[in-house]
Amino acid sequence: VLIHYNRLTVGQLLGIAQASNMVIMPIVNYANLRNMIQSSKPVLQKLLDNSMCYEENEPIIFDEQIHDIKIKHLSYSYGVRQILDLNNLVIDHGKKYLVIGKSGDGKSTFLDILTKQKKADGIYVNDKGLKDVQFSTYAEKFSYVNQNNDLLPFSFEQNITLGRKMSKYSLKDLVTIFNLESIFDKERDNLDFEHLNLSGGEKQRICLARAMYRNKKWLFLDEAFSAIDKANSDRIHQFILSNPDITVLSIEHKVTKETVSLYDKVLLFENKKIVSMDVEEYLNSSF
Template identity: 30%
Template sequence: MSIYIKKNKFLFILTILTSVISSLGYVFMAVLLQQLLDIAMDKNIQQFIRMVIFSIVYFIVLGFFLYLQSLLSKKVICKIILQIRSDVFRGTINHSIEDFEKKNTADYISVVTNDVKMLEDNFLLPLFEVVQYTVIFISSFVLMIYFDIIVTLCVIVAIAVMFLMPSLLGGTLEKRQNKFSSKLAEFTVSLKDILSGFEIIKSYSMSKTVIQRFDKANTETIKSKYSVDRLLALNEGLSAFLALMVQIVVLFLSAYFIIAGRITVGTLLGMVQVSSNLANPLIMIFTNIPKMKSVHPIVEKLEIISKHSIFLSQKESVATYQSHISAKDLSFSYDGTTDILSGIDCLIEKGKKYVIVGKSGCGKSTLIKLLSGYYSTYKGKILYDDTEFHMLDKDSVVQLSSIIHQNIYMFDETIYDNICLHEHYPEEQVEKVIADSGLTEFISELPTGLQYRVGENGSNLSGGQKQRIAVARALIRNKPILILDEGTSAIDMQTAYDIENRLLKMEDLTLITITHHLEQNLLDKYDEIFYMENGHIKERGSFKHLINTSSCFSEYFHLKK
């Protein structure tokens, strides 16, 4: 957290300064009360009038500083929260695809929302309260010594007992707060999973089941929260009790000293006021300190995420694709035990067209994800112009290719934004990719054209329309490699044929297609076909070569036909 305080050090120092001034002004009210009562006991009307005038001016100035302190503290908290959320989000975005997929998306959402909110409620707000009430306590303590040293010594004994509370409860509270953060993340994951499958829930009458699942997760989360609140309540109750004892000690001792003639009635009132300024700040301080300690695991979690660097290390260089991409003896497993790919050797030369076919689950999509730089935990080698993947900047490898998947994600924005993704392209280039992807007729029928909003994940579009937009999105970037992972499966056969045919005619484009639609006219135009079985490239070659000499591909082709 210190880095964010340093970023806002001027505003932070100004907030602390106004807090000190307003706190001192608040404590000084005890002296005013003492003077006022002593003047009243003396029945001195002239001093009373001067005291009234002084008090009016004093309270106006104090009110201004109290407002300024409140305003500045809220301002600096807002700025820090803004910076934390921004850094955590940037850190999340800077994950590699491989690292990002190690957690559920809802975990990241929970960190940005729930954990940052807990940091605000249990660290930043208490931090300024602790500063404010510490100033009030110290200045009140000094004033108590000014009023009477014996009463002050008795107060010190009571305060010493209060200091034990945070140390006794802080460790347990930290553990429970960390558990509550985990439960919040699990609850967010469960809720996102349920809502994402809403169509399945309604179609298969799962309402009762998911309500029970939600109620269970909700109950566990609230139980975890209550375990934290219960400990906080114990801390607050004990602190309040001890603070009350401080006031009682001050009240009875002061009353005794009036009887003994040691102090005046005005001093009694002043000491009672000061004792409340000792007791109440102590309640706040010893309530907030355990809160601040309890968020330490959350702070560490936020720091880990936000520290993902966007810079290249000295050993990494930018990936190039001037000649080829090759895989040598490539093997890969998602779980570290079962190989999805094994012993893969292949060469993807620039400008050539490749198609990967095979039964579902044979590893086709996994292979292209590896070639696209999605995963780094493989065995063997993946070379980009003879430079191994691990020596390259991972983001630059990903930027070599555009992938069109069967399941297309659409942002809840316009068609234009989903194609250009908030980058600027010439109007004629946009029009060309719209025509090449078969979107022209569809867009012309829309009342707002390219400015038509697609809805959440393209809910206002058909599957075919979403895939056409995805094709346009990929084409407009002119990346050297285009990958179709069943990318035209939701489009009618004629449009899919036309799009794929256009892509095959682009000389500088390296095209890699995964497909179950085996059209002989198209397959014959590919430079090489990879036929996969059980994580291996079983056969390879041109269509004419494989259909005449191959047993596996030929059998697969005829079965499909």
């Protein structure tokens, strides 16, 4: 319009566009870099553990499998707003726990604390204070999948294997179980350029396949099934929860009776507390 009314020449418009691009591109590059850093948070935390001592005491090297996690007294607040006030809860190895409750009741915060992404007193792993356990050695014992579906700027295969050659599961088996044939068959060289074309459910299935490939005994899931269709969700639930060697804590909002019946315990978050109940008790209750 400005060119039409001789308020602006084509050359001036191109100059303005070039100047704007010089401002916008660094912002886009920063956003991409930030996403990569968020995806690499466990690696960065390990580097932090190795480069500086920020613990009050010498951190405990955790070189054993997790047998249980005990919450003796856990109080956590964001500023003046108390989120959690928990007492006397034991999470045993091999059990499957469904974590439910209203949004804002502290479910994700609870998993962040159990995975040592947030610090709190009153939690013990194998009777050792979790706050004093070294993050890098503890993080080697579990897999964690959140709702952000973090993909890495690597090939499809590397996104699942993370460069590891040995696992209880073969890549081919996981591709079939998690219904990823359509992605794997394309032999994409680099998901950094192509993952925006993937659906949310496909991204979640890739992240869950990665967690299973790591073959850890503890699995923490924060709405890891939220974007997956029911048929795939049911099959993946069955695959993960039928493994007696894995301990699972899974936050979910959309659950069916069939899904609930696959778990051993239901942890209901309500009024800053956790109500722990057996599956049958939950299914027969007013909740």
